[in-house]
Amino acid sequence: MSTVSYWTADLPAAVEWYSDFLGTKPYFERPGYAEFRIGDYQHELGLIDTRHAPAGHGIDPGGAILYWQVDDVEAARRRLLEKGATELEPLIDRGHGFITASVVDPFGNVLGIMRNPHYLEMLRSRTGS
Template sequence: MLRGLTTVSFRAADLAAAKSWYTELLGVEPYFQRPGYVEFRLGDHQHELGLIDSRYAPAGTDAGPGGAVVYWHVDDVSAALERLLSLGAAEYEPLTERGPGFVTASVTDPFGNVLGVMYNRHYLEMPATRG
């Protein structure tokens, strides 16, 4: 039923500031924009990270961090965490060894979204199976 990740969406009350912050973090400009929405393509599989103006949040949505954390693969969790913190993110979950080949950390971005980073050895094995 679930075929793969398409878009991870974050909300921001100040969409222009969020666009600027993520452009700096990612080192790329958004590939798609329209009023109230900005979208970046990232990584080996060109997954999408969308930023949505908070005004479009469903009624009754809590403004705090949600219960799900999406982890993005990085080659060095410690360096990624350090960069995120230097850009003004706040630690949500510290760098944690989860087992051989698995390290995670997460932050809350300046707009209240949880952003996870992970080194995952299985992620690195995946491209090799595709030839």
């Protein structure tokens, strides 16, 4: 796991609410996105403006996508599709080294996969490799 994303129609209010709840400010922000480090391993909680939600993705409870860090997003995506998953969102280069894709498994669960340079930086700093 690298990032859990929550959608919001009011990003400034969500950033304020989560900053208060978590006792910390986002460490990374750009238009439409704010990111916090949380937990013992400093996993990422991303707040994203609903305008960036994948087509057809609900924003009701349960609408979050948990992204798993992978070395090769395209290879992981291809393997998931070969195993019967269906594409929710194609491979997208989001800039700054972020690459994402998401699929729906045969049971209806959304799986997000990503290459996330912030996660990799943190992991290297903890493992020394």
